[in-house]
Amino acid sequence: MPFAECCDVCRGRGGKMRITIIEPPCPRIFLIPFQNLFVLTAVLLLLMLTGMKVHPEEPVPDADWLEDFEYTLNDTAGTITLSHYMGTRENLVIPGSVEIEGRQYQTVLYKNMFLGCDKTTIRTLCIASDVKSPDDSEGLFRGLSMMDTLTFGPDLDTSNVTNIEYLFDSCKSLKQLDLSMWDTGGVTSLNYLFRYCQCLEEVNLDGLDTSNVTAMSHMFAYCDGVRRLDLSGLETCNVTDFTAMFISCYVLENLNLSGWDTHSATTFHFFMTRCDALEEVDVSMLDTSNVTDFSSMFSAMASLKRLDVSMFDVSKGENFNSMFARDKVLEELNLSGWQMANAKDIARMFQEDEMLKTVDLTGFETSGVTKLTSMFWQCKATDHLDFSSFNTANVIDMSSMFYQCKSLSSLDL
DSSP, X not given: OOHHHHHHHHBOGGGOBOOOOOOOOOGGGGHHHXXXXXXXXXHHHHHHHHXXXXXXXXXXXXXXXXXXXXXXXXXXXXXXEEEEEOXXXXXXXXXXXXXXXXXXXXXXXOTTTTTTSOTTSOOEEEEOTTOBOOSBOTTTTTTOTTOOEEEEOTTOBOTTOXXXXXXXXXXXXXXXXXXXXXXXXTOOBXXXXXXXXXXXXXXXXXXXXXXXXXXXXXXXXXXXXXXXXXXXXXOXXXXXXOTTTTTTOTTOOEEEOTTOOXXXXXXXXXXXXXXXXXXXOOOTTOOOTTOOBOTTTTTTOTTOOBOOOTXXXXXXXXBOTTTTTTOTTOOEEEOTTOOOTTOOBOTXXXXXXXXXXXXXXXXXOOTTOOBOTTXXXXXXXXXXXXXXXXXXXXOOBOTTTTTTOTTOOEEEO
């Protein structure tokens, strides 16, 4: 306001001017944050020295959350085991400890705690820090089909867990998962871990200890929503079974398996079947020296254009049935030098590879093969095949071997 107006407003009775001097406020507002920071630092330091844990960002459970559970108290161990969920909450928070009659009990989950409950009600589930996962966690969250958010506290206790098969099986609405903080050093199997997680878009497995894992069968089977998977950090040296690990990951576009050691593997049956969006994939790191079953390993991959498997050691392979079948846009394969002395079944190996123009079979060792059924069924673009190295002495069925090979103009026998 102008000074003159200010004087009029401040002018008292008798025309005398009354001037009020207002001192600026003390700048304490700038000191408060520093004071708070000092106090907060001191508190955190005290907690660190006493070993106490702080989880300021974890959600707070409803006051009556425990009423939805059947549970067992163990006074000796100081634990409360949640044995059965009976509630209908949309948002469920399970805290790390519970106070009952003045005593704190650590929360322990039971693997069948959601078995028989209404699995369509839970939308969000938070397992807080210090909650103890059961040693056998098989199928713990299986079938929670409407749950789209599942979070874990950074200090979730998974130190004694040995089995997480089917753990998230059929969590059909789940979009993201972070397992990077899990202690899985004792886990031996990841079979069916994320099967039918059809909306899963991101999964963080960085730091996951898989050094003792021997099986990864159907691990990501039918994960319809995941487009990229970086599994380069997984330790696979003891894994023997990779059956259908990525089967029907329809939109998977990028798959990183670099660093994998698969020298223990014995089966890749249906390994990448129906990964329809993969145009190319680097499998040069796969050690197949002990693999006996290659059947349908790369079958029905609708977009696969390039695949280099020339380095594969197939010397122990017995079953190659449909290994590359129905790869509709695959144009070229180099299998020269494959030593297949133990091969028995190579039926339908290239069936319905309609764009396959060239396949190099030079040096194929097939002395033990018994089935060549429909091997090149409807390979409509293939114009030349060299079978000069083939030994068919033990073959009992080669029916429809070249059915509908409309472009085949020369065949070297």
